[in-house]
Amino acid sequence: MTTLRFPLSRIEGHARVEMEVLDGKVVSAQFQAIEMRGFRYFMLGTPAEQMPVIVPRICGVCSTAHHVASVKALEDIFEVEPPQLANDIRELLLLGQLIQNQATSLFIFTMPDRVGASSIFHMDESEADPEQQLSLAQRALKVRQMGTKLITLAGGQFIHPIKAVVGGVTSGIKKEPAEQMLAELQEILPIACTLFDEYWEMSMAMRERIGTWGDDQPAYYIASTGRNRPAFNSQEIRVLGPNGTERASFPPRLFRNYLSYEETEYSYAGQSSYEGQVMRANSLARINLALAMGTPLADGYMQKLNQSFGKPAHPILLFDLCRGIELVYAFERAIEMLSNDLDYEDTAVPYSVKDGEGFGLVEAPRGPLIHHYKVKDGLIEDAEFIIPTTHNMLAIERALKVAGERYVSPQGINLELEKAVGRVVRAFDPCIACATQ
Amino acid sequence: MSSKPSLPRFAVLQLSGCAGCEVSLLNASEWVEQYQLVYMPLVVSTHAVPKDTEILLVSGGVRNDEDIWNLRRSAQIAKKVVAVGTCAISGGVANLGDRDEVRQMFMAQANRHHLPHLLPKSQPIDAFVDVDLYLPGCPPTPELFMAALTGPEDFEASSIVCQECGRKKLKDMRPKHLLGFQQGEVLPDICLINQGYLCVGSSTRGGCRAICTRPGHPCVGCRGPSDAYIEKESQVWFDRVQSVFERLTDIPPEEINEALHSPQLSLFLFQFTDYMNGNRPARPKEKIL
Numbered sequence: 029m030t031t032l033r034f035p036l037s038r039i040e041g042h043a044r045v046e047m048e049v050l051d052g053k054v055v056s057a058q059f060q061a062i063e064m065r066g067f068r069y070f071m072l073g074t075p076a077e078q079m080p081v082i083v084p085r086i087c088g089v090c091s092t093a094h095h096v097a098s099v100k101a102l103e104d105i106f107e108v109e110p111p112q113l114a115n116d117i118r119e120l121l122l123l124g125q126l127i128q129n130q131a132t133s134l135f136i137f138t139m140p141d142r143v144g145a146s147s148i149f150h151m152d153e154s155e156a157d158p159e160q161q162l163s164l165a166q167r168a169l170k171v172r173q174m175g176t177k178l179i180t181l182a183g184g185q186f187i188h189p190i191k192a193v194v195g196g197v198t199s200g201i202k203k204e205p206a207e208q209m210l211a212e213l214q215e216i217l218p219i220a221c222t223l224f225d226e227y228w229e230m231s232m233a234m235r236e237r238i239g240t241w242g243d244d245q246p247a248y249y250i251a252s253t254g255r256n257r258p259a260f261n262s263q264e265i266r267v268l269g270p271n272g273t274e275r276a277s278f279p280p281r282l283f284r285n286y287l288s289y290e291e292t293e294y295s296y297a298g299q300s301s302y303e304g305q306v307m308r309a310n311s312l313a314r315i316n317l318a319l320a321m322g323t324p325l326a327d328g329y330m331q332k333l334n335q336s337f338g339k340p341a342h343p344i345l346l347f348d349l350c351r352g353i354e355l356v357y358a359f360e361r362a363i364e365m366l367s368n369d370l371d372y373e374d375t376a377v378p379y380s381v382k383d384g385e386g387f388g389l390v391e392a393p394r395g396p397l398i399h400h401y402k403v404k405d406g407l408i409e410d411a412e413f414i415i416p417t418t419h420n421m422l423a424i425e426r427a428l429k430v431a432g433e434r435y436v437s438p439q440g441i442n443l444e445l446e447k448a449v450g451r452v453v454r455a456f457d458p459c460i461a462c463a464t465q
Numbered sequence: 466m467s468s469k470p471s472l473p474r475f476a477v478l479q480l481s482g483c484a485g486c487e488v489s490l491l492n493a494s495e496w497v498e499q500y501q502l503v504y505m506p507l508v509v510s511t512h513a514v515p516k517d518t519e520i521l522l523v524s525g526g527v528r529n530d531e532d533i534w535n536l537r538r539s540a541q542i543a544k545k546v547v548a549v550g551t552c553a554i555s556g557g558v559a560n561l562g563d564r565d566e567v568r569q570m571f572m573a574q575a576n577r578h579h580l581p582h583l584l585p586k587s588q589p590i591d592a593f594v595d596v597d598l599y600l601p602g603c604p605p606t607p608e609l610f611m612a613a614l615t616g617p618e619d620f621e622a623s624s625i626v627c628q629e630c631g632r633k634k635l636k637d638m639r640p641k642h643l644l645g646f647q648q649g650e651v652l653p654d655i656c657l658i659n660q661g662y663l664c665v666g667s668s669t670r671g672g673c674r675a676i677c678t679r680p681g682h683p684c685v686g687c688r689g690p691s692d693a694y695i696e697k698e699s700q701v702w703f704d705r706v707q708s709v710f711e712r713l714t715d716i717p718p719e720e721i722n723e724a725l726h727s728p729q730l731s732l733f734l735f736q737f738t739d740y741m742n743g744n745r746p747a748r749p750k751e752k753i754l
Contacts, residue, residue, distance in 0.1 A: 078728055
């Protein structure tokens with residue numbers, strides 16, 4: 029037996045892939061998360077109200093999603109309903125997160141794969157024209173920064189936001205900064221679209237070179253997005269079958285009735301499944317689960333994708349294209365929201381700390397995220413984090429095995445395998461800091 | 466850009482952390498023109514810190530044995546080592562688990578046989594290697610990252626967050642009790658202490674430009690104590706916070722004291738000296754940006 033080890037880069041956190049090969053066949057493929065900090069342990073005994081400020085530290089990439097999920101879990105326990113303004117600000121926060129994340133995944137994590145560079149900062153080492161590539165890195169960072177700016181505007185702090193609080197938000201958004209942000213988003217949106225068009229072209233060229241968009245079979249899809257248009261400050265989780273029919277919808281409180289969870293000896297991250305089946309979360313799941321994006325440019329891209337690949341679409345490299353559609357959507361939706369008045373008095377409702385059990389759901393960029401807390405005497409008695417990346421673990425391993433089969437034969441191992449491993453993992457955009465906490 | 470050999474080379478080693486520091490660094494895109502990024506697994510596919518690396522930024526705490534190996538191997542290559550963020554400076558948020566009952570449960574349940582072995586406590590990086598510069602913040606802002614890379618000596622900031630905040634302190638608005646951190650109503654332009662929030666910006670190191678307090682969230686002290694308190698025992702620092710509250714409020718001192726020791730704050734307040742256990746000397750203030 030030969031064990032192939034692939035260290036991974038350009039993903040969030042520390043992970044590696046181990047593939048076992050025997051007689052020219054791939055016997056197994058493991059995706060190993062190799063770090064862990066232990067939030068579910070050291071949160072025990074923390075005053076419940078402090079969770080929304082501490083839990084963003086689970087992950088600096090997904091911090092906003094944790095911040096909002098935490099607030100929603102406490103609101104579930106304390107039985108408070110936030111006012112509309114708070115929901116709007118939280119949605120803007122999650123849109124900022126979506127811009128930041130999808131731009132990072134598209135341009136920093138996966139674009140170098142399309143041109144054979146080691147990073148977006150080293151694109152001039154590739155065959156492409158250096159001048160053009162230089163402007164590409166700068167444009168990509170500019171698009172990405174709009175996400176951070178939106179998080180800062182809506183959330184206060186720029187990485188670990190602080191403005192969502194139990195019962196609402198600490199403040200709205202004043203007219204002047206809202207208008208300024210709106211103008212900037214309008215200015216950068218065309219740049220984002222052009223970059224995405226270039227990305228799409230590069231992806232087509234890569235598909236020509238490698239001969240596939242991904243060979244893996246259809247799967248189940250899980251997301252908490254809306255039916256008619258995307259939702260991120262979400263209320264229910266939905267599961268789609270491989271043929272495109274909806275199999276289940278349930279509130280976060282009932283997730284155990286639908287999802288099972290297992291741990292392994294080879295990874296600090298667990299794996300979840302739906303009725304024993306492999307499922308996929310993240311961008312492709314959301315695009316497959318929503319009828320439309322509800323904004324003009326994003327709808328245009330969605331139609332282009334559906335016309336080329338059908339609905340539901342299954343090839344895994346489409347995760348990347350779907351991220352581009354969502355990037356454009358997030359810009360358009362944020363522009364739409366910032367055009368409305370977000371500076372009125374009704375920011376929060378009062379509450380008192382209560383004991384009990386609660387669930388907070390958001391659709392994070394990587395899929396549905398649930399925070400589940402038990403509070404006793406005002407302190408955290410149990411904290412559970414249901415992380416989107418764990419929903420993708422079985423799908424990642426299956427896709428790795430399929431990719432392995434393409435490049436491993438009795439004649440030998442094609443060197444393209446290492447690149448294929450990177451492409452497969454990055455298509456799912458796993459977050460290891462979250463998955464292991 | 467990055468292939469120009471004349472540009473100084475820097476590397477980013479991420480140990481066990483949340484990558485928030487890296488995300489912040491990516492927001493400081495100015496370095497793209499001035500530095501050559503040679504190693505940063507989050508964004509570059511290279512698997513070791515190369516020779517001739519001028520500056521090594523280290524984020525995250527030392528949580529497992531592979532972290533120790535990566536840290537020591539990388540630090541010996543670089544000319545200058547910068548500890549970035551709370552986790553690299555103190556072990557960070559994982560220190561909330563530095564309690565017997567939690568540690569026992571963690572060690573019994575968390576370890577996996579085929580993976581890097583977890584340590585009982587998350588450690589700061591200077592427990593293993595010499596550090597030339599400390600860059601506190603959770604995470605440090607892009608501006609602070611640029612200052613650390615281009616010239617820490619030229620960085621201009623107020624000594625405390627209060628001076629960068631701009632909220633007015635009032636003499637006649639004296640709350641009798643602390644409000645929780647999560648109470649929604651915040652009056653604009655008025656000091657958060659006057660409103661009953663446990664804000665420690667009055668003695669927390671400046672340089673962040675008060676990004677939390679200005680939109681209305683009390684300072685949790687993520688940059689650690691200001692120069693005046695950084696080399697002193699925690700009690701001096703606590704007394705200072707207490708005296709500010711005595712001057713501006715009628716909140717009983719016991720209430721302040723208890724809140725100062727709550728997880729959200731203790732996470733950051735002890736980052737420069739392990740005051741609670743007294744087993745680590747204070748870091749010299751000259752080395753802290």
